Amino acid sequence: MAVYTEVSDEELSAFLETYDIGTVLSYKGIAEGVENTNYFLHTTKGSYILTLYEKRVREADLPFFLGLMQHLAQKGLNCPLPVNNRRGESLGRVAGRPAVIITFLEGIAVRRPTAQHCGALGGALAKLHLAGRDFDGHRPNALSLEAWAPLFAQAEAQADTVSQGLAERTHRELASLGASWPRGLPSGIIHADLFTDNVFFIGSEVSGLIDFYFACTDAFAYDVAICLNAWCFEIDGSFNLTKGRAMLAGYQAVRRLDADEIEALPVLCRGSAMRFMLTRLVDWLNVPPGALVKPKDPLEYDRKLNFHRHVKHAREYGLEA
Amino acid sequence: MAVYTEVSDEELSAFLETYDIGTVLSYKGIAEGVENTNYFLHTTKGSYILTLYEKRVREADLPFFLGLMQHLAQKGLNCPLPVNNRRGESLGRVAGRPAVIITFLEGIAVRRPTAQHCGALGGALAKLHLAGRDFDGHRPNALSLEAWAPLFAQAEAQADTVSQGLAERTHRELASLGASWPRGLPSGIIHADLFTDNVFFIGSEVSGLIDFYFACTDAFAYDVAICLNAWCFEIDGSFNLTKGRAMLAGYQAVRRLDADEIEALPVLCRGSAMRFMLTRLVDWLNVPPGALVKPKDPLEYDRKLNFHRHVKHAREYGLEA
Numbered sequence: 001m002a003v004y005t006e007v008s009d010e011e012l013s014a015f016l017e018t019y020d021i022g023t024v025l026s027y028k029g030i031a032e033g034v035e036n037t038n039y040f041l042h043t044t045k046g047s048y049i050l051t052l053y054e055k056r057v058r059e060a061d062l063p064f065f066l067g068l069m070q071h072l073a074q075k076g077l078n079c080p081l082p083v084n085n086r087r088g089e090s091l092g093r094v095a096g097r098p099a100v101i102i103t104f105l106e107g108i109a110v111r112r113p114t115a116q117h118c119g120a121l122g123g124a125l126a127k128l129h130l131a132g133r134d135f136d137g138h139r140p141n142a143l144s145l146e147a148w149a150p151l152f153a154q155a156e157a158q159a160d161t162v163s164q165g166l167a168e169r170t171h172r173e174l175a176s177l178g179a180s181w182p183r184g185l186p187s188g189i190i191h192a193d194l195f196t197d198n199v200f201f202i203g204s205e206v207s208g209l210i211d212f213y214f215a216c217t218d219a220f221a222y223d224v225a226i227c228l229n230a231w232c233f234e235i236d237g238s239f240n241l242t243k244g245r246a247m248l249a250g251y252q253a254v255r256r257l258d259a260d261e262i263e264a265l266p267v268l269c270r271g272s273a274m275r276f277m278l279t280r281l282v283d284w285l286n287v288p289p290g291a292l293v294k295p296k297d298p299l300e301y302d303r304k305l306n307f308h309r310h311v312k313h314a315r316e317y318g319l320e321a
Numbered sequence: 322m323a324v325y326t327e328v329s330d331e332e333l334s335a336f337l338e339t340y341d342i343g344t345v346l347s348y349k350g351i352a353e354g355v356e357n358t359n360y361f362l363h364t365t366k367g368s369y370i371l372t373l374y375e376k377r378v379r380e381a382d383l384p385f386f387l388g389l390m391q392h393l394a395q396k397g398l399n400c401p402l403p404v405n406n407r408r409g410e411s412l413g414r415v416a417g418r419p420a421v422i423i424t425f426l427e428g429i430a431v432r433r434p435t436a437q438h439c440g441a442l443g444g445a446l447a448k449l450h451l452a453g454r455d456f457d458g459h460r461p462n463a464l465s466l467e468a469w470a471p472l473f474a475q476a477e478a479q480a481d482t483v484s485q486g487l488a489e490r491t492h493r494e495l496a497s498l499g500a501s502w503p504r505g506l507p508s509g510i511i512h513a514d515l516f517t518d519n520v521f522f523i524g525s526e527v528s529g530l531i532d533f534y535f536a537c538t539d540a541f542a543y544d545v546a547i548c549l550n551a552w553c554f555e556i557d558g559s560f561n562l563t564k565g566r567a568m569l570a571g572y573q574a575v576r577r578l579d580a581d582e583i584e585a586l587p588v589l590c591r592g593s594a595m596r597f598m599l600t601r602l603v604d605w606l607n608v609p610p611g612a613l614v615k616p617k618d619p620l621e622y623d624r625k626l627n628f629h630r631h632v633k634h635a636r637e638y639g640l641e642a
Contacts, residue, residue: 009431025427025523028361029352040349040361042427106346110330202346
């Protein structure tokens with residue numbers, strides 16, 4: 001949560017004049033989004049979000065992300081629609097940053113999802129996978145298997161200061177993942193970061209998916225694994241099988257997992273836990289002085305990884321045979 | 322800018338059920354308000370702000386602030402209206418904090434006001450002073466003359482680490498202010514913190530005044546002095562006489578300053594600069610580790626104070642004779 005870049009009145013006015021979205025009635029910096037600066041914008045024509053991309057998003061990737069959102073919105077998925085300016089472009093610049101205006105989505109991000117939320121999320125995830133099939137953009141997953149060893153190299157020397165034995169555990173696990181990582185699974189556009197803050201609900205229905213800035217081309221089942229990790233564990237670290245069952249059933253009602261995907265699910269869950277453990281660990285060890293964002297606990301994902309090591313079959317996540 | 326207190330879904334739902342404001346469609350933490358946590362709340366009935374009061378606001382003062390806002394809104398002033406819950410009370414509790422729901426005001430806080438903005442602000446300030454005359458609440462100004470020596474005592478030993486000679490300058494000035502501080506000026510409800518972030522505009526019209534949590538009973542002209550300091554200096558420290566003239570003319574068009582108030586304006590400007598220099602200095606020297614809020618520069622107000630030392634007459638602020 002943070003506003004990294006302050007926008008002056010003059011800059012904002014000049015930027016908004018390049019759009020046909022009416023007169024601004026109010027705007028507020030919103031305490032959301034770890035990667036970017038977001039302003040809520042209310043105009044005589046509606047509600048929007050102004051996003052300024054901070055350094056962590058590669059500018060060269062923005063056309064992919066924006067094109068994807070436009071594609072998915074056209075397919076009827078509830079995701080933010082980048083608004084074109086008067087020149088027909090969605091990407092502009094404010095305060096020295098690449099910036100876009102996207103439509104505002106109603107809904108509430110639940111912090112403690114119920115099984116019902118998990119079921120709805122499973123369905124929305126499958127719809128996203130189907131809606132992305134005919135998108136012609138392509139972006140390799142920059143945080144998959146090949147990225148993990150270099151990430152770990154940044155943190156290895158200090159890993160045991162975070163948890164005794166973490167370096168050794170991670171080494172062993174990286175070797176095991178390298179040997180068993182599945183190839184050739186059904187692939188396409190995945191969200192790759194569908195945590196609870198990126199899913200809006202109205203009641204128990206999904207009203208929107210946001211934050212596509214990790215979206216990439218990878219195995220659909222890897223996205224399922226990310227969601228199992230993000231949605232189906234309790235705060236005490238236990239896996240809630242009822243939630244897992246609801247999510248997987250919700251997913252399968254829209255898109256059935258094939259036999260290879262089902263078999264790969266435990267190793268994909270381990271891999272996805274490794275990915276978030278590692279990025280969190282690097283952030284944890286590199287908190288800049290005066291940081292506005294509290295780093296997330298890498299050990300949460302170390303514990304999840306350990307859970308998955310003992311899983312033999314996707315049934316243990318709640319998959320109905 | 323900060324969200325100090327995270328509110329869980331369950332707590333929020335339970336709290337909102339005590340109100341008759343419809344179903345929540347979205348809520349977002351907003352990066353505004355140095356003292357409190359604010360959420361933007363959109364429901365089927367309208368837009369609101371949920372405010373959670375953090376430690377700096379004394380809970381015993383809340384009925385005064387809320388009663389004042391209700392009084393001013395009734396008088397037609399554009400200020401947030403605290404919404405009563407089903408039991409007819411405006412003050413509740415969320416996440417262990419006193420909390421209220423207030424109506425949302427449209428408008429934009431200008432960061433670099435023009436003379437036109439200053440003129441409109443002067444008029445709005447005078448209307449506030451008039452609207453508050455028949456409010457029967459009373460609250461002494463806890464940050465006036467008597468508070469400055471104890472505040473300075475907290476910072477004196479380290480003052481010269483911030484600026485060479487600051488301790489000595491402040492000592493001399495406090496003695497001078499004590500000897501010349503005006504008594505018996507026309508008094509009533511003042512806002513006491515009407516910085517640019519607390520005033521919303523649509524175009525060049527004032528659409529709302531917010532953040533009444535320093536409001537108190539004190540000399541009206543002291544509020545004028547606070548606004549001269551907050552609105553009429555340029556970033557380079559120079560006083561913009563055109564802005565001062567516009568503000569004072571805007572004020573006088575609604576409420577005329579009397580001869581005593583005019584005579585007292587230079588010393589009131591010095592006093593108000595002292596008040597903000599001192600609270601900023603104490604904050605500057607006491608930034609807690611991991612603070613989310615960047616402290617404001619006390620020396621900005623030390624420089625303003627120095628400007629006022631050379632002012633002989635309110636004409637130098639732009640007052641038309």
